Amino acid sequence: MSGKYCISVDLEGVACVVGAYGQGLAEGTKGYAYAVKQGTREAASAAKALFDSGADEVLIWDCHGSGVNLDYDKFDPRCRFALGAGSRIRFPGVDESFDGVLFIGYHAYDTPKATLAHAYSSSTFVSHKINGKEIGELQLDAAIAGKRGVKTIFVSSDNVCVEQAKETFPWAKTVVTKDCLAWNNCISRHPQTVCDDIYNSVKSAVANINDMKPYVIKTPFELSVTYKRIEYAQGCSLRNPDNTPFETVDAYTRKGILADPEHYFQF
Numbered sequence: 001m002s003g004k005y006c007i008s009v010d011l012e013g014v015a016c017v018v019g020a021y022g023q024g025l026a027e028g029t030k031g032y033a034y035a036v037k038q039g040t041r042e043a044a045s046a047a048k049a050l051f052d053s054g055a056d057e058v059l060i061w062d063c064h065g066s067g068v069n070l071d072y073d074k075f076d077p078r079c080r081f082a083l084g085a086g087s088r089i090r091f092p093g094v095d096e097s098f099d100g101v102l103f104i105g106y107h108a109y110d111t112p113k114a115t116l117a118h119a120y121s122s123s124t125f126v127s128h129k130i131n132g133k134e135i136g137e138l139q140l141d142a143a144i145a146g147k148r149g150v151k152t153i154f155v156s157s158d159n160v161c162v163e164q165a166k167e168t169f170p171w172a173k174t175v176v177t178k179d180c181l182a183w184n185n186c187i188s189r190h191p192q193t194v195c196d197d198i199y200n201s202v203k204s205a206v207a208n209i210n211d212m213k214p215y216v217i218k219t220p221f222e223l224s225v226t227y228k229r230i231e232y233a234q235g236c237s238l239r240n241p242d243n244t245p246f247e248t249v250d251a252y253t254r255k256g257i258l259a260d261p262e263h264y265f266q267f
């Protein structure tokens with residue numbers, strides 16, 4: 001078996017990580033260094049499973065914060081890395097020739113109890129809704145890969161995020177890293193046990209690749225974005241396909257139509 005895969009690596013959802021009160025998991029906060037270490041180990045376990053399953057190309061996308069987090073030396077030397085920020089491209093380097101995307105360390109969208117729950121920025125957004133249904137960055141990122149015809153095959157994260165993932169892409173293989181208690185509180189599984197489970201579950205995902213599907217959002221779709229501050233809502237630059245600005249629903253919420261999930265990042 002051969003294949004091309006991309007592993008998208010965020011950090012909030014990895015084992016033994018809860019962030020810091022009022023600060024999330026920003027660089028320099030307590031817990032960030034461990035999150036980098038464990039995010040690297042979890043993603044490296046997934047990459048090893050892909051190569052052991054016959055993959056010939058594995059791209060690691062380092063997507064937390066500034067996009068420069070992981071310990072790249074710890075990965076199989078055949079890996080390549082997408083890192084940094086500024087291009088506004090989600091899944092950089094991933095095109096229709098890829099067989100699957102995997103999500104490591106993602107987190108739930110805002111919901112009671114979920115550890116470090118947010119979508120894209122915990123200081124900027126309250127919620128994102130597509131056709132009235134709340135979604136998170138896991139779902140929107142998967143839809144961007146899906147628009148390019150690439151299957152979502154694996155998710156590892158906390159129990160709440162995994163539940164949300166199963167609602168959206170029930171075919172994907174999953175591993176739970178920790179059980180959420182509150183935004184900065186969880187009961188975690190042992191970091192090595194999680195890595196072992198990721199290795200086995202990713203191997204099973206590749207073995208069952210024919211049962212996997214791209215996650216596709218029917219386009220065009222309605223997007224509603226609720227911001228944490230009124231001035232952020234006023235500064236929203238999202239536009240409808242006819243180039244009119246998104247409508248103002250209330251002081252914090254803007255709503256409109258997008259023709260492509262990727263357009264959310266390109267205004």
Ligand SMILES: [Zn+2]
Pocket residue numbers: 010011012063064065
């Ligand atoms: Zn993150």
